[in-house]
Amino acid sequence: MDRRTFAxxxxxxxxxxxxxxxxxxxxxxxxxxxxxxxxxxxxxxTIHNRFQRSGETVSRYFNSVLCAVLQLHNILLISPDPVxxxxxxxxxxWFKNCLGALDGTFIQVHVPEVDKPRFRSRKGEIATNxxxxxxxxxxxxxxxxxxxxxxxxxxxxRDALSRPTGLKVPTGMDVGGISEVNEQERxxxxxxxxxEEEDALLSILDEIVANGGRADCGSFKSGxxxxxxxxxxxAIPNCxxxxxxxxxxxxxxxxxxxxxxxxMLNTSGFGWxxxxxxxxxxxxxxxxxxxxxxxxxxGFRGKHxxxxxxxxxxxxxxxxxGKAAQTPDQQATxxxxxxxxxxxxxxxxxxxxxxxxxxxxxxYGNQAASxxxxxxxxxxxxxxxxxxxxxRFSDMMKEAMEKTTEAFKExxxxxxxxxxNEYERIAHELQRIDIxxxxxxxxxxxxxxxxxxxxxxxxxDSDEDKQQFIMEILAGEFDD
Numbered sequence: 001m002d003r004r005t006f007a008x009x010x011x012x013x014x015x016x017x018x019x020x021x022x023x024x025x026x027x028x029x030x031x032x033x034x035x036x037x038x039x040x041x042x043x044x045x046t047i048h049n050r051f052q053r054s055g056e057t058v059s060r061y062f063n064s065v066l067c068a069v070l071q072l073h074n075i076l077l078i079s080p081d082p083v084x085x086x087x088x089x090x091x092x093x094w095f096k097n098c099l100g101a102l103d104g105t106f107i108q109v110h111v112p113e114v115d116k117p118r119f120r121s122r123k124g125e126i127a128t129n130x131x132x133x134x135x136x137x138x139x140x141x142x143x144x145x146x147x148x149x150x151x152x153x154x155x156x157x158r159d160a161l162s163r164p165t166g167l168k169v170p171t172g173m174d175v176g177g178i179s180e181v182n183e184q185e186r187x188x189x190x191x192x193x194x195x196e197e198e199d200a201l202l203s204i205l206d207e208i209v210a211n212g213g214r215a216d217c218g219s220f221k222s223g224x225x226x227x228x229x230x231x232x233x234x235a236i237p238n239c240x241x242x243x244x245x246x247x248x249x250x251x252x253x254x255x256x257x258x259x260x261x262x263x264m265l266n267t268s269g270f271g272w273x274x275x276x277x278x279x280x281x282x283x284x285x286x287x288x289x290x291x292x293x294x295x296x297x298x299g300f301r302g303k304h305x306x307x308x309x310x311x312x313x314x315x316x317x318x319x320x321x322g323k324a325a326q327t328p329d330q331q332a333t334x335x336x337x338x339x340x341x342x343x344x345x346x347x348x349x350x351x352x353x354x355x356x357x358x359x360x361x362x363x364y365g366n367q368a369a370s371x372x373x374x375x376x377x378x379x380x381x382x383x384x385x386x387x388x389x390x391x392r393f394s395d396m397m398k399e400a401m402e403k404t405t406e407a408f409k410e411x412x413x414x415x416x417x418x419x420x421n422e423y424e425r426i427a428h429e430l431q432r433i434d435i436x437x438x439x440x441x442x443x444x445x446x447x448x449x450x451x452x453x454x455x456x457x458x459x460x461d462s463d464e465d466k467q468q469f470i471m472e473i474l475a476g477e478f479d480d
Contacts (some may be wrong), residue, residue: 001035004192006028006035008029009031010031011030012072012075013027013031013065013068013069013072014027016071016072016075018067018068018071019064020061020066020068021319025053025057025061028223030064030065031065033047033053033058033061033062033065034061034062034065034066034069034419036050037062044058045058057460062292067176070328070331070332071332073328073329073331073332076140077141077142077143077328078135078139078140078141079134079141080099080100080135080141081099081135082096082097082098082099083095083096083097083098083136084096085097085361092136095136098136099135099141099169100133100134100135100136100141100155101133101134101136102131102132102133102134102142102167103153104129104130104131104132104153104156104157105129105130106121106123106127106128106129106133106149107127107128107130107145108125108126108127109127109128110126110128111126114126115148117150117316118148118149118150118319118320118321119148119149119150120149120150121149121150122150122219125149125343126149127149128145128147128148128149129145129147129148129149129151129153129154130143130144130145130146130147131143131144131145131147131157131160131167133157133167133377140476142160142166142167142327143327143328144156144159144160144166144325144326144327145325145326146166146322146324146325146326147159147320147322147324147325148320148321148322148324149320150289150319150320151320151322152159155259155320155322156322156325158293158294159322159325161293162293162294163327163330165329165330169460188339190249190270191241191246193250196236197232197236197239197241200232200236201228201232201247201250202234202307202310202314204228204231204232204235205228205314206219206310206313206314208224208227208228209313209314214314214316220251225243225244225247225248225251226243228243229241229243229247230249232247243446247400254307254311254314254315255311255315256296257305257307257311258307258308258311258312258315259319260296260297260300261300261305261308262312262319263294263297263321264279264290264297264300265279266314266321267290268286269281269282269283269286269290270282270286270290272308276302276304277304277305277306277308278301278302278303278304278305279300279301279302279303279305280301280302281301287301308381319465423444423447423448426444426447426454426457426458427440427444429457429466430443430444430470432463433463433466433467433470434467435467435470435474439470439474442473442474443474444474446473446478450478453473453478457469457470
């Protein structure tokens with residue numbers, strides 16, 4: 001990035017990016033720290049040594065610049081123009097009406113240990129799959145980050161097209177790929193598997209998974225399909241099943257079906273019927289809305305799918321779900337809601353335990369920026385800067401303690417209300433059970449004195465268990 005581009009970016013962030021300007025760190029220094037971290041992938045400690053700022057200051061301003069950059073998405077992400085019909089450019093005249101190109105790229109990330117299987121890509125890296133769309137002059141028009149590395153590019157693209165604020169393709173245009181006619185012709189020559197062959201393949205796959213033959217990303221290790229071919233020939237002689245294309249295509253077909261059902265079960269309004277072994281939907285509106293953006297799910301509502309549990313064991317339950325993926329519009333909206341939402345238990349921003357680790361100049365600079373001009377004039381007249389600084393610190397701590405006390409009082413009132421509601425629900429449960437009123441009073445008294453016993457009562461599954469538990473209480477089993 002040259003100096004002119006750097007100055008333009010700083011001016012954009014200063015004018016329309018809502019960058020926090022407090023007089024302590026200049027906009028140019030904030031942006032410089034931000035770009036240095038992104039370009040060189042350095043840690044907080046490196047920026048701390050290079051710019052002589054505390055680690056907390058570096059982290060705070062990095063997040064501030066990041067939020068400001070996201071607010072510029074309407075300016076930085078342009079709307080592409082298609083290649084015109086009368087284009088004479090030797091490079092682009094063959095791509096009439098083309099809007100640009102898109103592709104997914106893996107970016108390595110650090111995630112908790114429990115999430116690593118979902119983020120492990122086919123190359124074995126812990127990464128996130130980021131979809132990028134650019135115009136013909138190499139300017140980004142859309143970005144969708146957040147999908148796990150185990151998700152395929154086609155799945156990320158479908159998600160981008162289905163989002164309200166996602167990738168928009170103009171009417172009359174489409175995303176390149178396999179046409180429906182070619183897909184139907186390709187499926188016309190598929191081999192029909194018998195029930196015996198499918199059961200044998202499932203048994204072999206269960207054994208392979210039990211022996212550790214599946215990778216964390218859900219795919220099988222190299223040579224597994226060839227091994228399945230050999231074992232299928234031994235289990236069913238003269239079946240004629242080959243690794244390619246028979247077994248490989250069957251695995252892809254099952255994995256696709258499992259993925260469709262898995263995604264529906266992880267959507268609000270969808271559930272699994274263990275008796276009928278099928279998908280159930282709360283309402284027709286939820287189903288129509290889902291199918292509108294997921295065409296491959298048509299026909300799965302109420303469809304008998306008894307293989308789901310076995311396929312979940314074979315292909316793994318740690319499937320990518322894309323819950324962390326957000327478009328630039330969604331990220332900007334979330335930051336706006338975070339800035340504008342009122343939290344009645346929030347301690348003022350000026351009071352933070354981390355601020356005690358700041359340098360003396362940082363601390364006093366923050367306080368000076370938050371005071372009125374009258375206070376600044378009084379401060380300039382002070383003959384004892386140490387005494388005035390201690391007074392300001394004392395006032396700040398007093399105000400923070402008062403607000404903290406009020407917050408704890410309100411929090412205690414909420415806890416008391418929740419406790420009263422809990423005992424009210426227990427009283428209703430006791431009324432449904434056929435016991436005398438005097439016994440109900442004795443039991444409630446025991447619950448108030450011993451909350452552990454009340455917890456055991458609530459954990460009981462059936463009314464019979466609850467009634468038996470109450471009889472034991474009345475018999476004195478829990479008396480000290």
